[in-house]
Amino acid sequence: MSPSAKRRAATDQVSDLIASRLSVYLRCLSLLDQAGVCTVSSSALAHQFHLNAAQIRKDLAYFGEFGVRGVGYSVLELQRHLRTILGLDRRLNVAIIGAGNLGLALADYPGFRQEGFNIVALFDTLPEKVGKRTRGGVPIHHVKELRRVVSRNHITIGVVAVPANAAQLVANNIVSTGIKAILNFSPGTLRVPPGVKLKNADLTVSLESLSFFLARGDAGEEK
């Protein structure tokens, strides 16, 4: 790996880790807000949600000064700040390629819309799917319409929800529309050109982490 590629990969990983933690904080704050809590200290936040207080303070300080010493953070204000940092203050339009069970599940996944992601279009090649809508109302287009629909709807994120053998082709297709951010649900490694961010949501990795836990026989020991 070249030094610049290494730097890129490292920056990338750090940015992924920070983004994941900010997402978690945001989720915790929503729960506090729903519970009617107005202010929270980093240690209370950490205690309540099994997080690390020092890490919270460090992560937030990195993006500016939010808290008030001795009072803590305003739940509403911190939520707003985190949404801005995460780019969730403007809604993002998302396209999903593949209208199988996974694509359909993702299209109607309520969490996406709540967090500011509009799933505006699904794509498939099967005649019995094209022209229909999901239960949630997302239209299913033919893949050959991808470029046109992406540009017309200002879609900035593409989701790969096709079988592994079609995934690279679909990724190339998404890249060719000018989309710079891809979420891949198919197992296996995809290649994207520099300037495009690929995030793998490999469902098997999560199961393997549980398998690892069960294999170590930690149940009742570590946790």
Add this chain to the structure above:
Amino acid sequence: MSPSAKRRAATDQVSDLIASRLSVYLRCLSLLDQAGVCTVSSSALAHQFHLNAAQIRKDLAYFGEFGVRGVGYSVLELQRHLRTILGLDRRLNVAIIGAGNLGLALADYPGFRQEGFNIVALFDTLPEKVGKRTRGGVPIHHVKELRRVVSRNHITIGVVAVPANAAQLVANNIVSTGIKAILNFSPGTLRVPPGVKLKNADLTVSLESLSFFLARGDAGEEK
């Protein structure tokens, strides 16, 4: 957080990170194997799949000595070792609770079976679903059958694929069957007792990481 709880959380996080990396290595080795490659060095592995060679050596050394100096790793042997470490040398039986689009997609997700996970049962409460099978042949039982089916089929992992408002109830239900490993796909935080490992597969977090990337305007800069 108590010192022991902190230690637990830290161990837990480390174990998750190692498990994720081992999963990635295993996936890369499968690709090399399919391509007819017999031996590979850590640096070749790192180079080809955009990984870190030192990290690979460290991760593998932690579990014993696998490589041969100057030759590298035998692809087949390392695959076998990794599968053992990850507990994938014996097949694990998995139950999914929730037979909506997500549950159905997960039940027939080919990656699971390939990696040694048998999805043996789906559970739901809707009369029109109970008694049916998925396209891949997984039977859908009524949730009230959970304990019986889990014990009869030696199910060790439970997957939560229900809407957020039912998720904690389902998690409690899974825990009550004696299952020690839970994969949660619903948005939001779940509580499980000590001795039970909970892994969140929050689909929104992946999208938020892409949003963060787009918000920073890194496209064409960092990567």
